[in-house]
Structures are given as structure tokens and as C-alpha cells.
Amino acid sequence: MKRDNPLLPYLATLDEVVDLTPDVKLFRIELNDPEVRESFDYQPGQFVFVSAFGTGESPFGLTSVGYRKGPLEVAVRRVGTVTGSLHDLEPGAIVGVRGPFGNHFPLDEFKGKDLFIIGGGIGFAPLRPVITSILDHREDYGELTILNGARTPSDLVFAPEFDSWAAAPRTKLELTVDAGDESWTGRVALIPRVVAELGFSPENAIAVICGPPIMIHFTLIELKKLGFADSQIVTTLEGKMKCGLGKCARCNVGEKYICRDGPVFTMEQISQLIEQF
Amino acid sequence: MSDYISRADLLSWLEKVSQSRDLVAPVKIEDLTLFQKVERVEDIVFDPGNTDLSPKEFFFPKSEVLFYVDRSDGRVELVPAEVEQETVIFGIRPCDAKGIAVLDLPYLEEPADALYRQHREKTTLVGLSCVSACPECFCTSMGTTPDDASNVDIMLTEVEEGFIVQVVTEKGKALLPEGLLSSKEVSPPAAPSVASVPSEGIAEKMHQVFDSPYWDRLADRCLHCNVCSYVCPTCYCFDVRDLRSGGRVERVRSWESCQSPGFTKIAGGYDPRAAKGPRLRQRFAHKLLYFVEKFGVTHCVGCGRCVRSCPVNIDIREVIQDVQGLGVKSEA
Amino acid sequence: MNATEQIVAKARELLESGTVECVIGYERATDGVNARPLFVYQAEEAGKLIFDQTCAHNLAKYLLNRKGKATAIVAKPCDVRAVNLLINEHQVERDKVLIIGVVCPGMVETKWGRVSEKLRQACELCREHTPVVYDFLVGEPGDEEAAVEYPDVARMEALAIEERRAFWEKQFSRCIRCYACRQACPGCYCSECFAERLDPLWVGIRIAPSESWIWNTMRAFHLAGRCIGCNQCERVCPMNIPLSLLNRKLEKETLELFGYRAGVDAETPAPFATFRKDEKLEVGE
Numbered sequence: 001m002k003r004d005n006p007l008l009p010y011l012a013t014l015d016e017v018v019d020l021t022p023d024v025k026l027f028r029i030e031l032n033d034p035e036v037r038e039s040f041d042y043q044p045g046q047f048v049f050v051s052a053f054g055t056g057e058s059p060f061g062l063t064s065v066g067y068r069k070g071p072l073e074v075a076v077r078r079v080g081t082v083t084g085s086l087h088d089l090e091p092g093a094i095v096g097v098r099g100p101f102g103n104h105f106p107l108d109e110f111k112g113k114d115l116f117i118i119g120g121g122i123g124f125a126p127l128r129p130v131i132t133s134i135l136d137h138r139e140d141y142g143e144l145t146i147l148n149g150a151r152t153p154s155d156l157v158f159a160p161e162f163d164s165w166a167a168a169p170r171t172k173l174e175l176t177v178d179a180g181d182e183s184w185t186g187r188v189a190l191i192p193r194v195v196a197e198l199g200f201s202p203e204n205a206i207a208v209i210c211g212p213p214i215m216i217h218f219t220l221i222e223l224k225k226l227g228f229a230d231s232q233i234v235t236t237l238e239g240k241m242k243c244g245l246g247k248c249a250r251c252n253v254g255e256k257y258i259c260r261d262g263p264v265f266t267m268e269q270i271s272q273l274i275e276q277f
Numbered sequence: 278m279s280d281y282i283s284r285a286d287l288l289s290w291l292e293k294v295s296q297s298r299d300l301v302a303p304v305k306i307e308d309l310t311l312f313q314k315v316e317r318v319e320d321i322v323f324d325p326g327n328t329d330l331s332p333k334e335f336f337f338p339k340s341e342v343l344f345y346v347d348r349s350d351g352r353v354e355l356v357p358a359e360v361e362q363e364t365v366i367f368g369i370r371p372c373d374a375k376g377i378a379v380l381d382l383p384y385l386e387e388p389a390d391a392l393y394r395q396h397r398e399k400t401t402l403v404g405l406s407c408v409s410a411c412p413e414c415f416c417t418s419m420g421t422t423p424d425d426a427s428n429v430d431i432m433l434t435e436v437e438e439g440f441i442v443q444v445v446t447e448k449g450k451a452l453l454p455e456g457l458l459s460s461k462e463v464s465p466p467a468a469p470s471v472a473s474v475p476s477e478g479i480a481e482k483m484h485q486v487f488d489s490p491y492w493d494r495l496a497d498r499c500l501h502c503n504v505c506s507y508v509c510p511t512c513y514c515f516d517v518r519d520l521r522s523g524g525r526v527e528r529v530r531s532w533e534s535c536q537s538p539g540f541t542k543i544a545g546g547y548d549p550r551a552a553k554g555p556r557l558r559q560r561f562a563h564k565l566l567y568f569v570e571k572f573g574v575t576h577c578v579g580c581g582r583c584v585r586s587c588p589v590n591i592d593i594r595e596v597i598q599d600v601q602g603l604g605v606k607s608e609a
Numbered sequence: 610m611n612a613t614e615q616i617v618a619k620a621r622e623l624l625e626s627g628t629v630e631c632v633i634g635y636e637r638a639t640d641g642v643n644a645r646p647l648f649v650y651q652a653e654e655a656g657k658l659i660f661d662q663t664c665a666h667n668l669a670k671y672l673l674n675r676k677g678k679a680t681a682i683v684a685k686p687c688d689v690r691a692v693n694l695l696i697n698e699h700q701v702e703r704d705k706v707l708i709i710g711v712v713c714p715g716m717v718e719t720k721w722g723r724v725s726e727k728l729r730q731a732c733e734l735c736r737e738h739t740p741v742v743y744d745f746l747v748g749e750p751g752d753e754e755a756a757v758e759y760p761d762v763a764r765m766e767a768l769a770i771e772e773r774r775a776f777w778e779k780q781f782s783r784c785i786r787c788y789a790c791r792q793a794c795p796g797c798y799c800s801e802c803f804a805e806r807l808d809p810l811w812v813g814i815r816i817a818p819s820e821s822w823i824w825n826t827m828r829a830f831h832l833a834g835r836c837i838g839c840n841q842c843e844r845v846c847p848m849n850i851p852l853s854l855l856n857r858k859l860e861k862e863t864l865e866l867f868g869y870r871a872g873v874d875a876e877t878p879a880p881f882a883t884f885r886k887d888e889k890l891e892v893g894e
Contacts, residue, residue: 004391005357005391006388006389006390006391007343007344007390007391007517007528007530008343008344008355008357008391009355011353011355051519051528052519053346053353053519053526054346054519054521054526055518055519056517056518056519056528057517057519058544079544079545080544080545081544081807081808082544083544084808094353096355213547238543239541239543239549240540240541240542240543242515242516242517243515243517245388245390246383246386247383247384247386247390247513248514248515248516248517248533249383249513249514249535249563250514250533250535250540250541252559252563252567253549254562254567255566255567255570255571274484274487274562274566275487275555275559275562277549277550306783307783307849308849309783309848309849329847329848330785339785339816339817340814340815340816340817412640412722413721413722494648497646497648497671497674498645498646498647498648498671500670500789500792500793500845501792502787502788502789502791502792502793502845503785503786503787503788503789504787504789504845504847507785507787507847508847516814517814518807518813518814520810520813520814520815529813529814529815531814531815531816532785532786532816533814534787537788538805539801539805553674584639584721585721585722586721586847588666588789588793588844588845589645589646589666590638590639590640590643590645592638592639594639595639
């Protein structure tokens with residue numbers, strides 16, 4: 001959205017806060033200005049800066065879908081000062097929103113293909129709108145397998161949606177944890193291992209992965225073993241950001257700025273980056 | 278025949294200017310020469326050489342409030358900061374003026390940075406060309422010259438007892454009252470010769486030697502302070518935080534450097550560029566490769582300040598030379 | 610053999626024998642007259658090493674980047690005190706460092722491209738020309754002189770409080786928070802400096818006189834009883850702030866209160882890191 005002051009946030013109200021895990025909350029945020037609300041459009045993969053006034057702002061992947069025109073949803077893990085301040089807010093609090101920034105998942109290129117969506121921990125947040133878009137337009141896409149992993153069962157995010165995902169047509173939901181608890185009867189295995197076991201076929205398929213760098217690193221190895229080409233693997237990169245505009249010169253990986261050229265990249269694009277993290 | 282102004286007339290004109298605008302010019306502060314707001318025009322120094330800090334801080338301040346957060350009656354209002362005062366920067370050298378033009382590239386690219394644009398609009402640049410060059414200067418290898426008038430509004434060139442005046446832009450013209458300039462039979466001196474560095478093709482070469490162990494070796498002695506970035510006329514990284522001042526919340530942006538520890542560290546502790554070699558390489562890759570790929574010019578104007586100021590003599594001229602030579606002969 | 614020749618020979622020997630992986634010393638800077646740090650990994654490169662009165666850098670700081678790796682370091686008496694400090698604080702292992710100590714004639718005042726004959730003020734005041742510990746010594750140890758004195762600090766102490774405050778306000782107003790002082794200081798090695806902490810917020814990111822005041826004074830206090838007086842902070846400051854003066858004031862107080870100077874050995878517990886039950890302050894003391 002065009003503005004004459006791109007560092008000035010829109011005012012927004014925290015409508016609802018939902019505890020997803022012990023340290024992750026889902027925030028539903030409604031932009032205050034009706035004109036802004038009307039024109040604020042975004043695609044899966046894009047992100048916003050959310051301000052906790054008095055502390056600062058941080059980037060968060062949008063986990064809702066723009067076409068539903070509802071409140072903006074972001075999943076926030078308590079890990080620093082801004083996320084800490086956000087976690088202390090009650091519904092009704094005023095926050096700031098800047099965005100949307102970044103590129104988006106190439107959903108058009110996913111059409112007609114089988115999709116393997118793999119997410120670890122809070123990394124699952126940017127994948128949720130991809131799943132929502134696919135399920136809302138089910139006929140456009142092939143088989144869908146969702147692999148959601150976390151450290152422990154209570155760290156699995158978006159649990160309220162698991163049933164509807166599992167029940168959707170031509171859709172499989174696989175859950176896994178690194179360590180179970182007394183009530184967990186599901187799979188206990190690291191994500192890369194599960195990928196190897198599921199043996200997903202790369203034929204007319206795309207794998208979309210998000211999660212901690214180490215999880216992505218080892219999952220990639222399994223996907224390559226299964227025969228996935230770099231161009232068939234899509235992921236998001238994360239970096240410290242302060243502006244979202246490519247002006248604070250901080251979030252670059254080599255010649256690309258994560259905030260403008262990303263955060264969505266194919267493995268092919270990443271392997272061509274001059275700087276490798 | 279050239280437009281001319283005597284030194285005395287120049288000072289009295291600047292005095293008048295300072296009455297309705299902020300006049301910023303080089304002054305001496307404890308052994309340093311710095312651009313400061315001038316109270317008395319007699320304080321302005323006309324020494325050869327350049328200031329210790331660049332004048333970028335008048336467009337990109339060391340710290341700047343972006344907006345204020347006003348809370349009253351349960352309502353929240355964001356009050357953006359505005360640049361209100363008109364400023365004239367006197368005595369800016371062609372390299373520093375080019376530096377401002379280089380800062381325009383990221384900052385005015387859509388969506389333009391609001392405060393930077395306001396600073397630019399409200400500032401008139403009165404340049405002073407260089408009649409001598411420092412041994413560390415290498416502006417001619419970085420896209421400008423000691424007498425380059427293309428990035429200022431008015432350019433002065435020192436001649437006997439006064440200055441040749443070149444009116445470059447409408448903005449500059451508007452600053453000069455009728456009858457201030459006279460005509461004089463005098464030509465500008467030849468521009469001084471400036472040392473050169475082999476900057477031709479540097480971006481391509483940087484690309485080729487990106488993975489060389491050269492960067493780790495260079496970074497061995499780097500202290501990872503912020504001096505190079507802060508004295509540089511073109512460095513523009515910043516940090517943003519909300520701070521409280523006098524009971525009000527302000528969102529503040531301040532200078533930062535890619536060399537700071539923690540520059541790329543995210544909450545939770547992961548830092549993709551924690552190692553010294555890649556961190557130092559980022560500085561040179563940004564200046565000599567990424568910026569060139571994006572905007573077509575080097576992110577360096579050859580002013581020589583980092584060369585003079587680095588406490589451990591990391592010298593960009595030497596780096597350019599070394600990079601050009603890497604891969605040609607075997608390196609240690 | 611002069612100092613340079615001795616250092617080159619020793620460096621070559623240490624690298625050829627594999628006793629160390631790296632020798633940290635000095636070489637000529639690109640202005641042709643000053644020095645800069647040099648890391649030598651191959652014996653063939655040892656010929657680049659020099660030693661003269663422009664070698665003012667404290668190389669001990671670099672030992673923190675080479676923890677656990679056998680390293681030789683060319684060290685003046687002040688640099689050796691820094692090594693002792695780092696050993697005392699368990700940051701560096703003594704048996705991983707080979708100290709090539711140098712009997713120091715004092716370093717001269719230099720600017721970029723210009724070297725004077727005049728000694729730096731810190732070196733004028735210095736009374737320790739032979740390093741207190743070393744594995745090899747370059748130069749002949751002389752007679753050590755009288756005790757350390759602080760005439761520069763005494764001059765400041767003679768001023769009224771308001772004058773001192775005004776002096777420091779003026780000096781700190783020039784601070785641009787480049788943190789060169791911190792990065793060059795061997796005593797500053799916290800993995801997260803208090804200035805970077807946002808919670809609690811001690812300084813914040815604003816670059817302005819009041820914040821710079823907090824930065825500089827708090828850093829001085831964090832070095833109280835630890836500063837070994839190498840003068841790097843002042844040397845590297847691009848804004849010519851006389852930082853050593855502040856540190857020396859606290860050094861003087863520590864000496865008067867505890868009879869303690871940092872770095873004279875690697876064993877004596879530092880006053881502010883030590884609690885003794887027999888030291889009890891009454892109210893008002």
C-alpha cells in the first residue's frame with residue numbers, strides 16, 4: 001500500500017489472543033482505519049511489522065489469508081523484548097502494523113501439483129496460509145501432505161485446526177514430536193526421519209519447508225535423497241530486520257534482501273546466493 | 278569571465294543566510310574539524326582537506342525521532358516527526374556531495390524515506406571544490422572528481438582573495454541575492470591530481486573472490502567497532518527502537534554498523550554472520566559488489582576517511598588492490 | 610640484533626617448529642610510517658614483522674579470538690598486564706600463550722601519515738619498561754623506576770566538581786558511540802555488553818550526550834580495578850575524548866583503597882571480584 005511515510009505504522013487493535021503453546025500466542029489484529037483495512041491485501045508468505053509501542057516492532061509472517069478479509073493473524077513466540085511486550089498485551093490494546101512486505105509463495109506454480117508442506121515449531125506459521133489457500137481452492141491442487149513437527153506435543157502449533165486439515169479431501173496430516181509426553185500416542189521422530197519414512201515422490205511435486213535452520217538443513221538432505229530438485233523445494237529465510245524496505249541494509253544474504261527479494265525462496269535461488277549461511 | 282565573490286562578501290552573505298536558516302559549515306573543535314551549526318561565520322575553517330565526520334548526519338542524523346506516541350483519554354495517536362528548519366551546508370567537498378547523491382539511491386527509492394526526503398528538500402548545498410588532494414583521497418576512482426559540481430546547488434572554487442561561483446541548480450540560484458556576484462577575469466585552477474585505485478571491474482572481481490580465505494585473514498585484526506561506517510559519507514545502516522523520553526514514547530532510529538557484534542543476531546540468539554571473516558567481508562561486498570549490482574555505482578566515494586580513521590589500518594584501497602590481484606597469483 | 614630482528618627470528622623459529630600456530634605482532638601500515646597488527650601463520654611471512662615506537666596497539670585483545678590455540682604475541686609491558694588480566698579472569702590459558710616480551714622505549718604520538726618524536730602522554734607517565742612476565746625477552750631490562758604516579762588525575766582532582774562535570778560533559782558530547790574504545794579494550798569482552806541490553810535498558814540506541822555520558826561512565830566503572838592502563842581506548846577514539854583519564858582516576862582510587870594494580874600478576878584476586886569476611890564497612894565509612 002502506497003504511503004508517504006513507510007516507517008509510520010498503521011494503528012490497529014488487538015482483537016483476540018489465543019494461546020497456541022506455552023510460549024506461542026496467536027494474535028488477531030484489526031486495522032483501525034477502515035480505508036486501510038479495505039485496501040490491505042496480502043499473499044501467503046508475506047509479513048508485517050507489529051509494534052508494541054514503547055518497546056519496538058518486529059517482523060512476523062502473516063498466518064491468515066488476505067482474501068478472507070478478516071483480522072490479520074500472526075503467531076508470536078515469546079523470545080525477546082518485543083515479543084515479550086506483545087505477550088503482555090490484553091485484547092483491546094493498540095498496536096502498530098506496517099506492511100505487507102516481501103514476496104509470497106508462488107501458489108500459481110503449485111497448482112496441479114502434489115504438495116508436501118513441512119513445518120517445525122513456530123516455523124509452521126507462514127505455512128498455515130498456504131494450507132488454507134489450498135483447502136479453500138481444493139480442486140486446483142493435487143495431493144496434499146502436511147507434516148507438522150515440534151519439540152514436544154504441547155509445542156505443536158495450530159492444534160485446533162488439525163481435525164479439519166485431516167478431514168479435507170485428498171489430504172493427509174502427519175504429526176511428529178522430538179519427545180513425547182504421558183498422553184502422546186503419536187509419532188516420536190525428528191522431521192527429517194519422518195520425511196525419509198514417508199518416502200514422498202518428487203514426481204510433479206513441490207515441497208515447502210519452514211522451520212529452524214538445522215531442521216531445514218537435515219530435511220533438505222532427505223528430500224534430495226528422495227529425488228527432489230532444488231527448484232522443487234521452497235522455503236523461507238529469516239533475518240534480523242528493522243525496516244522491511246531494504247533501507248536499513250541489515251537482512252541481506254549476499255545480494256538479496258530477505259525483506260524485499262524474499263522471504264520466500266526456492267532452494268535453487270538459495271544455492272545461487274553468493275553468501276551461504 | 279567567471280562569476281566571482283570575494284572572501285569578505287562570502288562571509289557577510291553567509292552571515293545573512295544564518296539569520297533565516299541553519300548554517301552548517303566546517304569548524305574546529307579540539308583538534309577535529311567537524312560540520313556543525315555555525316553561530317559565527319568567523320568560526321568557519323577553509324583548510325585544505327576534509328572534515329573528520331562526513332556531513333551525512335544532516336540528512337541521516339546520528340539519532341532521529343521517527344514519530345511520537347501520544348496516549349490520552351485511552352486514545353493512541355502517532356505523531357510523525359517533521360523537518361521544519363531550512364538548512365544550508367557550506368563547504369561540502371565534491372566527494373561528500375557525491376556521497377549524498379549515493380545515499381539518495383536507497384533512501385529515495387520507492388517507498389522513499391520520509392524524513393530523509395524532507396532533509397534533502399530543506400537543505401541547500403554550497404560546495405567547495407578541492408584545490409589540493411589528500412594522499413588518501415581516491416575520488417577519481419569512485420565516480421567523481423575534486424571539482425565535480427554535479428551534486429551541489431552552488432560550487433565555489435578558491436582563487437586569489439575569493440571564489441569563483443558556479444550556480445548549478447535553481448535552488449542554488451534562489452539562495453543568492455541579486456548583485457551578490459561580480460564578474461571577474463579569472464579561470465578556475467586545474468583540478469589537482471588524485472591518487473587512483475584499480476576500481477575498474479571491482480564488482481566482478483569481488484564476486485569471483487567471495488569465498489577466498491583472504492577475508493578471514495583481513496578480519497584477524499578488525500576490531501569490529503563502528504568507526505569506518507560512522508565516518509563514511511555513504512554508509513546508511515540504522516537501528517530502530519522505541520525509547521521513552523519525558524513521559525512520551527519515541528520511535529528512534531540511530532546509526533549502526535554491519536561490523537557491530539549482534540548486527541545480524543536475531544532474538545533467540547541465532548546469528549548467521551557471527552564469524553569475523555564473513556562480517557568484514559559484508560562491508561566490502563556491500564560497497565563494491567551488492568550496491569554496484571543494485572544501483573550501478575560503488576558504495577564508496579573515495580573520501581579517505583575510513584583509511585585515516587581505522588584503528589588497525591584496514592584500508593579499502595589496499596583491499597581493492599588485493600582483490601584485483603587475488604586468483605591471479607596464489608595467495609597464502 | 611635490534612628488536613625487529615630478534616622478533617622476526619623468534620617468530621620464524623616458533624612457526625617452523627610448530628610450537629605455535631600463529632604469531633601476532635606488528636607490520637608497517639599503508640601510510641608507510643605507522644604500524645598495524647599482523648598475524649603470521651607461515652614462517653616465510655615472519656619477515657614482515659617490525660617493532661618500533663609506532664607499535665602502540667595492544668595485541669592481547671586478539672588472544673580472545675584464539676582461545677585454546679597456541680599463539681605467540683609480541684607484548685610491551687602494558688600488553689603483558691593485559692595478558693595477566695585475561696589469565697586472572699579465566700579468559701586465556703597461560704600455557705597456550707607464548708609471550709615475546711619487549712623492553713619498551715615508549716610509543717610516540719602519531720597521526721595518520723605522521724609520526725612525531727614526542728612520547729604519548731601515557732608512555733611519559735609509564736614507569737614499567739620491562740614486562741612483568743614473558744617467555745622470551747627482546748631488549749635489555751633496565752633498572753625499574755619509582756612507583757606509578759598520577760599527575761594528570763591530580764590536576765583534575767584539584768578542580769571543583771562543577772568544573773570537572775563541565776569538562777566531561779563537553780568531552781562526552783562528542784562521543785558517536787562507535788564503541789571503538791570497547792572493542793580495543795582487553796578488559797571489555799562480555800558476550801553481550803550492557804550497552805546492547807534492551808531489558809533492562811541501560812543506555813539504549815540513541816546517540817546523544819546524555820546517553821553517551823552513561824555509556825562512558827559505566828564502562829569506566831566496569832573497568833574499575835581491572836583497567837591495566839594500556840591507553841588503547843583513548844588511542845582509537847575518533848573524537849579525541851581523553852578516556853584514559855577517567856580510567857586512571859579509578860585506577861588511582863583502587864591503588865589507594867586496596868593497594869592493588871591490575872595485571873601485575875595473574876594470580877592476585879581482583880578487589881571487585883573478591884569478598885573477604887574481615888572487610889566490613891560500618892555505615893558512614
